[in-house]
Amino acid sequence: MKVAIVFDNRPRPETTGYYCRRALGKLVDVEHLLPEELTLIDPSIFDLFLFIDDGLDYEIPAHCRPRAVWAIDTHINLSRCLTRFGDADFLFAAQKNGAQTLQDMLGRPVTWLPLACDPRIHRPVVGERPAHDVVFVGHILGAERIRLLEEIVRRYPSSWIGQAVFGEMARMYSRARTGFNCSVADDLNMRLFEIPTCGISLVTNHIVDNGLEELFEIGRHLLTYRTEQELCVPILSDCY
Secondary structure, eight states: OEEEEEOOOSSOTTOHHHHHHHHHTTTSEEEEEOGGGTTTSOGGGOSEEEEEOOSOOOOOOTTOOSEEEEEOOTTTOHHHHHHHHTTOSEEEESSHHHHHHHHHHHTSOOEEOOOOOOTTTSSOOTTOOOOEEEEEESOOOSHHHHHHHHHHHHHOTTOEEEOOOHHHHHHHHHTEEEEEEOOSSSOOOTHHHHHHHTTSEEEEEOOOSSSHHHHOOBTTTBEEESSHHHHHHHHHHHHO
């Protein structure tokens, strides 16, 4: 089988499609296409066009069939996902509640396909020692995330907050005692998988009705908080 996997990794090299390309290449003959290349290729040479949602809104040519789509950001803009991907032959969604809502609206199956991590990239880095009480790798956005990050830094000044990709991300987590996550809209993001795989404890907001407890055992794989006061307890126990 020859599969065209379509995503644009120029704005963000670490976009989800990058990891999909690495994993899919172990199973089938796969070729990565940028959006502007879709009108230049002979579609008959591919058995499947797989579109990984990269947050961009380029035109999807009608001849890209059969078409499978993995919708990532249903928690941010569900109507966009419905309009943009609703006519796919096979539709997957990274968020369980998003998959169910799309299925109800479309009247046909939408499969929940959670995000993940790449254990060849996200793993403990030998030789690194904890230098930070708490590490957060990601975008600093959303009022709740910003407020909690500011409080963490106030309480634990040695914490590190910023952006890092691939091996540098693994190194930053390997220098931490605790990894922190605050979902934008109760989404199950890649951070939930990346942090434990790097060998440190994860503290995340408590997410309900979106599959968290189907994928993880709370108290074993990760710790959750509902309030700022609850957040401090597991961080304190891990840091000191």
